[in-house]
Amino acid sequence: MKRITKTTAIILFLVLAGFIANAQMPADGFTMSKGEICLVTDYGQSSWKEYWEGTRLRENLNLGTFTSKMIMPMAGYGLSNKLNLFAGLPYISTSSSAGQMTGMKGWQDLSVAAKYNLVKKKKEHGTFYTFLTAGFSLPVGNYVPDFLPYSIGLGAKALTGRVVVHYEHKSHFFATAQTGYTFKSNITTDRQSYYNEGQVNSNEMPVPDVWDGALRVGYNNKRFRADIHYNWSTSTTGSDIRQNDMPYPFNKMDAQWVGFSGLLWIPGVKGLAVHAMVDQVIAGRNVGKAFSWGTGVQYVFNPFKKSAQ
């Protein structure tokens, strides 16, 4: 059986709040075999000096440069050759170089996802795959969602569905296209009222749903993988930040970003790899114009293989 190389890398997508850790594994075109376990630890950071207030790009001398840092342990498991399971939980801290507002830190949202290989079609020139992914995430830490941009997350429970189409040419070049929709729950805030295109007397706050997607092309063989990618993400509802106002979880947060990532299998240590990525936000609305980078190690092994044989 053709052995498909495993992968992971994370996209560090910055909203004003900080990272939304978007585990790459559920959204990529690579799979793990039955019984395989993949353990990953990533470190990433993201910073911006300018942000879009609505559609206006501006800086804010009372923020200076805003920085989010993240450590994310993740795990993947091949329940079968067709069905893989993933889980991850990031620890995030935020700060700014100017101003008097307090930075925040803590464990953010536990995310769990399942990826199913619906279609696999071998052709003379290469192989087509289609995957379906479903996942959810829940805040686990004791963090404050309504203190943007310093909040480490938006506090909403989320449910994601995703379709991934992947093609590997026999020359080892590959291309992936994926898109997903994330439903988000309303949140409860300490604040008792707020302005969201009208006075709202409530401690309940809506968080917009998100529609996102990506295109990725790269090269993948037994020793390394490299790709370039374009991602977009848009809130399906939400209002703009008012001029010189604070941002809120109900804002419409849109972004497009480009970047590249790479993965290198360590020679001599079976299953061990290092990876790294960089991303630059190139367009957005109510988000920071962030530059992000991340790096991590991953180890893939199959503890059940011996007994199975």
Add this chain to the structure above:
Amino acid sequence: MKNIALIIITLIIVSSCSKDVDQRAVPEFEPVSLDSLGGTWKTVHLASSADIPVSAPEAPGSPAYKAELDQIVALQQSISPEDSRIINTWKNSGVIKWNEVARELVSVYNIPPEANADGTYPAPSAANPGAYPKFPFANPPYASRAYAYLHTAMYDALVTVWKYKFQYKRLSPAVSDSRIKALEPQQDGMPSYPSEDAAVAQVAYRMLKVLFPNDTVMLAQMAADQKKAKMLSGAATASDIAAGELIANAVAEKALARLRTDGMGTAGGNPTIWAQIEQDAVNRGNTTPWKSMETPARPMMLPVFGNVKLWQISSTQRDSLRPEAPPAVGSEKFNKELAELKSIKRDQNSKEWQIALYWADGVGTYTPPGHWNEIAAHKIAAEKLNELRTARVFSLMNMATADAAICCWDTKRYYYTARPTQIDESIKTIGLPNFPSYTSGHSTFSGAAATVLGYIFPSDKPKFDAMALEASNSRIYGGIHYRADCEVGLRCGNAIGSFSVKFGQKDGSN
């Protein structure tokens, strides 16, 4: 493909999870008392309700009145969905409804102007209200003043309305003419001439369009809707409405004359005054005068607001209410209070954090005086007060919070004390206000409001006092005030509120 369809269907089902939120609404209620002697109550702007003469209405059997009733009969024969909407919108307390409108307007305009490219800050201009930064910047002092003008004028108008209601005792259209249906609940025995709703609508329109001039069209529409709703619902005839408007216009003239000359226009000061304020504080022994922590440095918010005309306190009394000097920077007490601020963790959710955010009422909100107005509105509904008593609650409380703003800003200017973060930059905050520390505005507002509400609703006095204490402490938890700022501010607020209470005790309503 079946699987994809299944997933899409599942997602659509989940997506029916609404983005709507449950809001706190003031419950509907029917007033329990008439207060037929309300016309004798002591007024704020007028010498008495007799200042405004209102002639007797046309007699019940007169052709003129019959024509007015016929007009309502005709209106009720074709109630449109829009008619039903405005009847429903205005069927409850109009005073509370306009209080909510004022709070929303404050939320719209409570955002500090963005700095100019050259490092200066633009100021809103009443003469050109639509240009950035839009007029007004509805910060807490401005908001307290707006709520006070709106509600004192409403109160005076309603005292006058009550005088003539019970002098002329004209029955409401729905009571006097069997052809007319009451399309909203009407209080038994409440005369309709002059219309209290017309008075409230017209006062609100006249006052708010000066305080929030960009919204004149919306305000005019709302006022017209309220008046029309009362004719549609069989609560008031055209002459009831006209008499209410007449009273409202006369009160508004007086209130606006006061507003135009109360000193707000110069409360922002100028660079010479700003320098003088700092020098005066240094001369009084302040070794570490306040500095703006913003970049670029922003002038203190309304440094001369302490000279704005007071409501229930004389300027001499204001000076005697000004508290003792705060603990000196570097003194033992000062260092202890600074250490307390540093000991509070602010990077995770905690009881302290929740309290800090619950009472923050910062940029983009209805401000702390607005928060107390919402608290008052719910209490009024629970007690089922009539429009006159409702107006009295808001009038007394908002005079107290406006006086609290003036006295507190006077103290801030006088001592000009540094914020904790200016002394120790490691003290991070929930957002640092751009004016001196001593005394705490939140504490002063809350002490004043709780004192008035505790007087009017004595059974809830402990609850209001506890809320005020929590609001006061919230500023310590937020990292923006020393304990002395809050404790002294709360004490001053209580004292300031007692002046409004004295007015209430002698206004004839008891």
